[in-house]
Amino acid sequence: MTAADADAYLARFRRVLEFIDAHLDGDLSVEGLSRVAAFSKFHFHRQFSSLFGMGVYEYVQLQRLKRASYQLAFREQRSIIDVALESGYEGPEAFARAFKKRVGQTPSEFRKQPRWEPWRATYQPLSELRNRHMKPTPQASQVRIIDFPETKVAALQHRGDPRRIGDSVRTFITWRKAHHLHPSRSATFNILYDNPEEVAPEDYRLDICAATDLEVKENPQGVVSKVIPGGRCAVLRHVGSDDTLAATVRYLYAEWLPQSGEELRDFPLVFQRVAFFPDVPEHEAVTDVFLPLK
Known part of the structure; x- marks a missing residue:
């Protein structure tokens, strides 16, 4: 064969x-x-x-x-x-x-x-x-360089074992519903401070965010105001399960970046959740991966 x-x-x-x-x-x-x-x-x-x-x-x-x-x-x-x-x-x-x-x-x-x-x-x-069998195969032609606009967000700061992110997501959904910030009207972002493969579970950090200009008042869920700064970003669209998202991120860092001549800006990796599983079939979920550039 x-x-x-x-x-x-x-x-x-x-x-x-x-x-x-x-x-x-x-x-x-x-x-x-x-x-x-x-x-x-x-x-x-x-x-x-x-x-x-x-x-x-x-x-x-x-x-x-x-x-x-x-x-x-x-x-x-x-x-x-x-x-x-x-x-x-x-x-x-x-x-x-x-x-x-x-x-x-x-x-x-x-x-x-x-x-x-x-x-x-x-x-x-x-x-x-x-x-093993549904991993994405990104190409350099799929990476775009854009000017990401400064974006005010309401953020829930997940701190600890990444296996417990689901609990933080549930908490954030509760706050979001109470403030009528449906994903169709308020873009959903993640700010990734750490690689779960390289830090102890108790040290892992990630923010779950919704774009909003509303004042975020003190609340029992612990949601706070933050800003995703504007600036140049490389963006690559990942279509498929979160199970294979690491392969898309790895492509940006290991293959695209060394060949691009670009340098990274001092801000973490950002995901924008465009289409969610289970609302769409898992292989049709969409996440835009933003790599901040100088």
């Missing part, structure tokens, strides 16, 4: 993974997915498990329950029964049994207070699979 043949073979399976992302509330039978890949239904399930290390049914269930967990944790307006039905279950009881078996909490317990450490352990195989 040539390299081109191998790439074409893997591309057919990437289409399947993207199709699953986009149709989590639809028919995801082995027969239907084999047609997406244009493989024989008699062999597809063995091809899938041999390549990805898990069966089709297990992968589909994990992806459905991952989306469900995001809806439970971050979209409180979605009822548990609606989440259950959209996840392919006939009712909340079957959904609760499957969810607890995978996550270790019932849907209502997870909605009230998620336990992120076991949740991450459950979904680590999915993260590894995406990093």
